[in-house]
Amino acid sequence: MLDDRKKKILASVVEDYITSAEPVGSKTIADKYNLEYSSATIRNEMKILEESGYLEQPHVSSGRIPSSKGYRYYVDNLMKSKKLSMLDINYINNSITGYGDTEDLFEQVADTVSKLLNRPTILTMKNEDVLESIKILKISDKILLVILMSENGTIKDVIAKLTDTIPDDSVRDLSKLLNTNLQGTPIEKLYNVLSTIISKELKVYSSVLEKICEGIRYEISGENKLVSSNNLKSILDLPEFADIEKAKNFLNMLSTKNAVDTVIEEISSKNLGIVIGSENQEIMLKDYSIISLNLTNDEGYIGKISVVSPKRIDYSKTVSTLNYINEKVKNIFSKDK
Amino acid sequence: MLDDRKKKILASVVEDYITSAEPVGSKTIADKYNLEYSSATIRNEMKILEESGYLEQPHVSSGRIPSSKGYRYYVDNLMKSKKLSMLDINYINNSITGYGDTEDLFEQVADTVSKLLNRPTILTMKNEDVLESIKILKISDKILLVILMSENGTIKDVIAKLTDTIPDDSVRDLSKLLNTNLQGTPIEKLYNVLSTIISKELKVYSSVLEKICEGIRYEISGENKLVSSNNLKSILDLPEFADIEKAKNFLNMLSTKNAVDTVIEEISSKNLGIVIGSENQEIMLKDYSIISLNLTNDEGYIGKISVVSPKRIDYSKTVSTLNYINEKVKNIFSKDK
């Protein structure tokens, strides 16, 4: 669609703008990137690129910045994949240790990505996760620790503070009962299923079970989402946030649940999903991009990492980082086998 | 020290400034607060208050704002205690449920305070907490869940992924061994104690123990501190952060570990500690105040809530809120008995 020269110019504009955050002029392109054309030629081409929607001009006597369409073309056709620096690789290897359960791992991943890319990162866990088994541990006469293990490898524990003491064999009894009744239940439905069971069948232990149920509701808040934004101060250092209103707008958008979530859900089908600026349905997101990668292990999809950023971000580095992390996660899972 | 009229004027200036965030002029005081003096008289008094360091003037033709000394005098001598609104009381009662272990409770407290006062809140747990007992649960052939219970009532679990399978009686053995060796160990020394024990004595299980040890290090990061800043967007709405540099400075200060921590540690002796602006040793904190209250239960000190804010904050409401929360926490602990 675009001829060779236009491609080169568009790529240069995008790459320059990604690092400088300033509108890019024809002279800059001619000087800094050794294209063989004069600034006048580039000027003409840029005008055409603008007319066809790849570039835009903040005002008539300024340089150009990429439009959402421009970034899109760049990402789809022009972007070269980047190797991660040794520094970054080391950082990843040191900070994603694989300690703990799946949720711990996800937390490490979110923190690492957020730190490396200096952007808020959202981690969504596969939400078809299902209960594998329950263990109950009597901590004291009146306190039970209920441990939920999911197929995914997540371990949650729920504390139930009882009103009466409970004998040891009741605990064993209860444990069997819960396992037979709840095995295979989707984690996020646990509360509902258990509470209907209580009201219908398990009258014997209803007082204890209610405490457990309450605990489950508290512990499993329904949203299997994890947001990490390491070092907010340095995120606000991005030039797009020089205006505090922009910064507040960004923070606001992040804390508006639905905004980002719907986008992330919609791109779930593809492995790598990049949604740029105005491509977002949600108007709140029109200046931001979301770059999202499915995490997989041997058994398939386990969750998703999503980076949220102003449109201006090093897409190539972001993708490389996410891919590397996915490999890392795969390794950890297969090592645990 | 200050005569009655000066006290009234100082109180009015502080209270007006707390709500308006604008330097307060003599006319404002004369009109809004029905003191019986003319603006000229107030002007004269304000000048004296300034000369003795209670007020300061951003520039010569502006109103006055309280200095750190002024706030201090207000807090110590002039401030009237405020009743919490029913709205606030309800909010507290609904959001501090007492579910879970002590750490969950602290988290609820931090979130609630942060939300009510719209300020970042730091919760420090008593760090003389000591291990009460350990339980080990075999989750699968190669995964152990090690549960640490402290005297304080905190429950932590550590996952140990083993390299080899472990028989059931070894688990029991191990459990006894750990209990006899570690009971009474301060939580934050657990890692060190365990690792020296491994190297010296418990050679038999050393491979398993190392995994556990690793887990403990990860889980108990040494800092028993919890920071909550609900809804950052609305904190940035404070007029002191109209300038983004100020906002970044604040965020930076918060993430600089030592800055706030040393202050909080130093005020540990008293029950209620208020450190205002320049009273802080640390220069980073010169524009901020820290209001900190010791939480107690029947057995005494269990931790501390600290609110971090620009100097301008409703000290009275803050203190009332913290006191109410302390009562609430006491109730929860005594109910659990």
Next chain:
DNA sequence: TATTAGCAGTCGATTAATTAGAGTGCTAAA
């Protein structure tokens, strides 16, 4: 003697006017 009315003076904040400079679009020549 203590208080107050009144007024000149200060200084930040706002608005308007000026200038500088980066970058464009277009024309005409190569």
Next chain:
DNA sequence: TTTAGCACTCTAATTAATCGACTGCTAATA
């Protein structure tokens, strides 16, 4: 088809002018 060159545009930075809130001081008043 490309490019040199120039007139033109518009932002950003600078300077100047004005406004207004508030003070400090003086002199009159209670």
